Each structure stands twice: as structure tokens, then as C-alpha cells.
Amino acid sequence: VTTDSDFCPHCGVLFQHTPILACETDFNQEAIGVCIICRKRVCERCCEVKSKRMFCPEHNKVEVSQDWARVFQADNMLETELMRAFLASLGIPVVMQERGASYHGALIGAVDPRARERLRHPSKVFVPIPEYLKAIEHLQSWNSAQAIGESFETDNT
Numbered sequence: 397v398t399t400d401s402d403f404c405p406h407c408g409v410l411f412q413h414t415p416i417l418a419c420e421t422d423f424n425q426e427a428i429g430v431c432i433i434c435r436k437r438v439c440e441r442c443c444e445v446k447s448k449r450m451f452c453p454e455h456n457k458v459e460v461s462q463d464w465a466r467v468f469q470a471d472n473m474l475e476t477e478l479m480r481a482f483l484a485s486l487g488i489p490v491v492m493q494e495r496g497a498s499y500h501g502a503l504i505g506a507v508d509p510r511a512r513e514r515l516r517h518p519s520k521v522f523v524p525i526p527e528y529l530k531a532i533e534h535l536q537s538w539n540s541a542q543a544i545g546e547s548f549e550t551d552n553t
Contacts, residue, residue: 405526406463408432408450421453431455433465433528464491464522467531476519479535486534488527493520 402414408429410417417437419425425439431452444456451458459466468479473494480490523531 403430405432407448408438432460432525433458458528459520460525461493461522463525465525465528466520466522467528467535468521469518471518473519476521479521482538483521483523483531483534488523488531488534491522493522 401411403410408431410427410429417427419427419439419442420437421442422439425441427437428440429443429450430437431443431454432449433455434452436452436454438450438452442453444451444453446456447460449460467483468476470476470479476492476494480492483490
């Protein structure tokens, strides 16, 4: 945090030297912090605090672990790896939580109890919190392009 910062980027709390600002959702209320995802000013009424971090109503369901936000999850590790590789190719730092199912795990799941346990947990892709909105935008445009390609293939067969 720099000396000229108005808020803590980790938790979203406004610093005491910050001028009084209005909440961006409820303009009649004074902001007490900012959403750690979108940096939107929030008041006590519209702010949701989870694990000592502030979220706006739009981003209060985003899963955060330390300073990383989940942008994707799937039961199939191959899908998760594809999303990880796509985001990494765009220069976005990525961390995976690889406890999810895999084709190999599905094959041996009936035999190996540890593999069976992994099948119950999806694989997840996390990006640094400041990169979350950019990563979501890229994933949405990638998914749109995939849908257009599937539609094109269906129309031409």
C-alpha cells in the first residue's frame, strides 16, 4: 500500500485520510470501503464483508482465496487446464486448484478411494484479484467465440 492510497487493496477499507465519498449504489450513504473486485465504493448497507474483505452486491459471490479470485471451475481437469492455458497465453497469472476429477481419476475411481474423493471436488482456476474482471471478460468472449463456431459447424453440416 502506498502513502497516497485511499483504500487497502487487500480488504477494501477506506483509509482515514480519504475524503468522504458517496456509495456508488446508494448515493445517500457514505462509502465505508471499496469492493476488492471492481473497486466500486460501497456503504455499510450494500457492502458484504466476507473473511474481512469488502464486496459490492454484484461481486459478493466471487470465491476469493488469499489474493486470488476464482474465474472458472469444472469437474473435468482437462477443461480447467484449457482455461488456465488460455488465460496464461494472454499474460494473466494463473493458479490452479487441481483437486477435481480427471479422466484417469474417473477410470480408477471405483478402485482407489483417494481418486473417488477427488471426484467430489471440482478443479478451479484462480487469477490475482486485480486481474479478475479482465479474465472474466476474456473467458466470456472465448465462450462466445466457441458458441459461434459450434453454431457455424451445425449450420454447415
